[in-house]
Amino acid sequence: MPIIDVWAQHPTPRFLRHEMLDSLRRWLGEEIPAGEVPVSATLAVLDAGGVDRALLSAWHGPEGALVSNDEVAAFVAEAPERLGGVASVDLGKPMAAVRELRRAVRELGFVALRVVPWLWGLPPNDRRYYPLYAECVELGIPFCTQVGHTGPLRASETGRPIPYLDEVALDFPELTIVAGHIGYPWTTEMIALATKYPNVYIDTSAYTVRRYPAELVSYLRAHGRRKVLFGTNYPMLTPERALAGLDDLGLDEETTELFLAGNARRVFGD
Template sequence: MAIVDAWMQHPTLRHSNHEMFESLRRWTGMALLEEELPVKATVAALAAGDVEIGLASAWYGPEGALVSNDEVAGFVAQAEGRLRGVAGADLTKPVAAVRELRRAVEELGFVALRVVPWLWQLPPTDRLYYPLYAACVDLGVPFCTQVGHTGPLRPSETGRPIPYIDQVALDFPELTIVCGHIGYPWTTEMIAVADKHANVYIDTSAYTARRYPRELVEYLRGRGRKKVLFGSNYPMITPARALEHLGELGLDAKATELFLSGNARRVFKL
């Protein structure tokens, strides 16, 4: 089955070797990169996991671009059709950020916006996000963000689904929101918010199938089968490793298809 990976990135050295990821390097045993990772290595990792399309994201933070939109566009161009771009934006310059998002979608062909709240230490309800939400609605692209505790060495409070995602969905009912990293330890909150709002979804990035919380697996098997998307968080976890124990979740054929590709194709209009 062809898979869509809803949360991954092709890293630059500025991104992969950043000090805030020291905790992830400790957990995974990954070493600092000595040279830029070739795009062909990412393409090979996606192919090994049967990933047809990976949504490769830019990363912007207070200190600048860790992976710029133009760098992502360059990676997409080298990826033999296996990558689609997800834009980043500088929250501190809202007018320029909206213009850059429009350029990324209309000129570079990007399919979504991602902002990582812990990187900015600003929750998704901060006023600096709101022009970008309106632009996403206008452009017809989803807003992707992180929920749950923060693995990198930054505070976790910004990842709470309630009140933050709940309030944004109330303020922007037309905005499609894809919440990455499951929401643990607030998984039950995240499921409640996804149930409440028609346009709120969950992706499983940063977790292997064996580590999905019990309540998320039950949601996937039942009423949440159209609400959950697969994500790996590559290169931290390869798609093949993330899905190694998928068969142990007890998903039927339809739930499996929706989780691995169907929901992402619909949500991101692939």
């Protein structure tokens, strides 16, 4: 059965070494590679987990790019049949951000925009996001973001689905929103938004199957089968580790296919 990972990063040294990831490294016991990580290493991890395709995200914060759009485009160019690109932009410069998003989609072939609110300390209903939402609608791409508590050493408030993402979905009914990291401890809020709005989805990145909250599993088995997408947040979590125990969820074949690939194909058109 095909598998698409909707949230992954091929890391740069400045991404891996950033102090904000110290807490994740402690939890996972990971060591930082000495130099550049070859794309072949990421492809080998995908192979080990049975993943056919991964969407690689750029990362941009107030201090600049930790993984730039052009770097992601170069990674994707090494294996375009296995990798896709997700843009990130400078939220502090809205018009430059709109132009960069347009370039990333039209020239680099990227399939989505991701902004991580805790990096900026700005929830997704902040006015600085709104030009980007309008451009996502015009370009026909999803807006991807993070919901739930923040694993890195940053405040978690910006990850609350209600009221922040709720207001965005109301203001932009044509915008497709993919909320990554499940939303815990506000999982029920996130499920409520995905149920309420036709264009709001949840991805499971940063969680292993065995750590999915019970309410998400129940939603996935029932009326949420078309609203939940598989993701890893690699390199913090490998596909092989993320998927261990999938059969224990008791999903039927149709739901499993939608979760692992079908919903991602529909949402990202990739």
